[in-house]
Amino acid sequence: xxxxxxxARERLQAAALDLFVDQGxxxxxxxxxxxxxxxxDRTFFRxxxxxxxxxxxxxxxxxxxxxxxxxxxxxxDPLDVASEALAASTAFFPEERRPWARTRTAVVLANPALAExxxxxxxxxxxxxxxxxxxxGVEEPAATLLxxxxxxxxxxxxxxxxxDGEDRSMGDLLQDTLSALRETLVPRT
Amino acid sequence: xxxxxxxARERLQAAALDLFVDQGxxxxxxxxxxxxxxxxDRTFFRxxxxxxxxxxxxxxxxxxxxxxxxxxxxxxDPLDVASEALAASTAFFPEERRPWARTRTAVVLANPALAExxxxxxxxxxxxxxxxxxxxGVEEPAATLLxxxxxxxxxxxxxxxxxDGEDRSMGDLLQDTLSALRETLVPRT
DNA sequence: AGACCCGATGTCAGGATCTGTCATCACCTA
DNA sequence: TAGGTGATGACAGATCCTGACATCGGGTCT
Numbered sequence: 001x002x003x004x005x006x007x008a009r010e011r012l013q014a015a016a017l018d019l020f021v022d023q024g025x026x027x028x029x030x031x032x033x034x035x036x037x038x039x040x041d042r043t044f045f046r047x048x049x050x051x052x053x054x055x056x057x058x059x060x061x062x063x064x065x066x067x068x069x070x071x072x073x074x075x076x077d078p079l080d081v082a083s084e085a086l087a088a089s090t091a092f093f094p095e096e097r098r099p100w101a102r103t104r105t106a107v108v109l110a111n112p113a114l115a116e117x118x119x120x121x122x123x124x125x126x127x128x129x130x131x132x133x134x135x136x137g138v139e140e141p142a143a144t145l146l147x148x149x150x151x152x153x154x155x156x157x158x159x160x161x162x163x164d165g166e167d168r169s170m171g172d173l174l175q176d177t178l179s180a181l182r183e184t185l186v187p188r189t
Numbered sequence: 190x191x192x193x194x195x196x197a198r199e200r201l202q203a204a205a206l207d208l209f210v211d212q213g214x215x216x217x218x219x220x221x222x223x224x225x226x227x228x229x230d231r232t233f234f235r236x237x238x239x240x241x242x243x244x245x246x247x248x249x250x251x252x253x254x255x256x257x258x259x260x261x262x263x264x265x266d267p268l269d270v271a272s273e274a275l276a277a278s279t280a281f282f283p284e285e286r287r288p289w290a291r292t293r294t295a296v297v298l299a300n301p302a303l304a305e306x307x308x309x310x311x312x313x314x315x316x317x318x319x320x321x322x323x324x325x326g327v328e329e330p331a332a333t334l335l336x337x338x339x340x341x342x343x344x345x346x347x348x349x350x351x352x353d354g355e356d357r358s359m360g361d362l363l364q365d366t367l368s369a370l371r372e373t374l375v376p377r378t
Numbered sequence: 379a380g381a382c383c384c385g386a387t388g389t390c391a392g393g394a395t396c397t398g399t400c401a402t403c404a405c406c407t408a
Numbered sequence: 409t410a411g412g413t414g415a416t417g418a419c420a421g422a423t424c425c426t427g428a429c430a431t432c433g434g435g436t437c438t
Binding site: 002003004029041042049051 | 394397402403
């Protein structure tokens with residue numbers, strides 16, 4: 001028999017989300033989260049750098065999803081590369097996850113401190129994607145601009161994906177949103 | 190004779206930036222900032238919601254610069270509206286400010302907590318701009334996409350503006366960057 | 379002038395976040 | 409069986425941030 005139950009990290013994440021939903025982020029203390037997971041406060045901070053981070057574990061995978069797709073792509077046009085990266089990200093958003101994504105997003109939007117961290121993650125993805133594009137030979141400032149635009153499209157598509165009553169797939173919404181961005185930015189004829 | 194020296198807020202801002210530059214953000218305590226400004230810790234938090242915010246006072250003006258420009262514009266094409274908003278923002282970045290902007294940016298980039306707050310401010314501007322566009326009748330998702338793209342262009346142009354050796358004006362760089370974004374997103378022919 | 383209110387600040391107490399340090403104990407390896 | 413390793417516990421402490429109440433200069437009303 002182990003000295004402690006394994007999977008402390010997962011228990012902490014689950015406990016944190018539960019408590020944030022129940023009583024709000026500000027009203028939840030680290031002690032409460034740790035207690036519910038059956039560990040001490042100190043252990044919480046060994047797994048997560050701060051209280052907010054417990055809601056954002058797993059976002060590194062999203063980063064690699066984008067960067068890998070960019071690195072793997074064989075398309076000559078950078079815009080097509082970005083499009084492929086967006087398509088690859090759909091792996092992270094299967095239909096079963098939609099309800100969970102809705103509640104998690106509600107928690108994040110309800111608290112500025114969490115929204116702040118969420119934005120940081122998005123910028124991280126944008127910068128990583130820009131870096132991957134640069135590695136493929138895309139020049140600046142195109143690489144950075146395209147990296148950020150890709151994330152913008154991603155964010156808007158995600159917002160639509162979790163909107164009440166929306167039933168189109170993440171993949172459809174991403175392509176649709178990308179088209180909308182291009183139409184918005186190309187000159188009228 | 191007044192009971193206390195007036196201008197506590199300004200003194201606190203100056204003290205904060207000085208100390209952050211000298212010894213780093215993490216190594217600077219609120220007590221030190223307050224002491225240098227000649228007030229108590231409690232007074233610091235009456236002026237700023239948290240330690241980071243002392244570096245971001247004034248960013249609301251940037252928001253109104255964008256939203257006012259959008260509201261005032263008479264251009265029929267949303268893209269031209271965005272372009273005018275970018276042009277309006279140059280008022281915030283006269284040549285004299287460039288050295289100050291460089292040091293402030295260095296401090297922000299050196300600390301993740303500050304970078305996080307900076308991103309939140311940028312997103313606030315993006316959302317406010319999108320809202321102003323919507324008020325002018327721009328439909329979604331175009332309004333949100335254009336709002337975010339405008340801020341992306343702004344950020345990239347700003348990075349170029351403070352780059353070592355750069356001497357073009359903020360206005361030139363903004364227009365140049367906007368063109369680059371459009372070229373990146375239009376299909377090859 | 380005197381009474382009065384208001385706003386910015388001081389003072390004090392205390393909870394919550396996060397870090398450093400060292401001890402503990404199951405498990406693995408030699 | 410001895411020792412090393414890794415995750416955790418236990419404890420102390422600095423710092424951040426908030427609530428509650430007191431203070432006092434300056435403006436306003438009468």
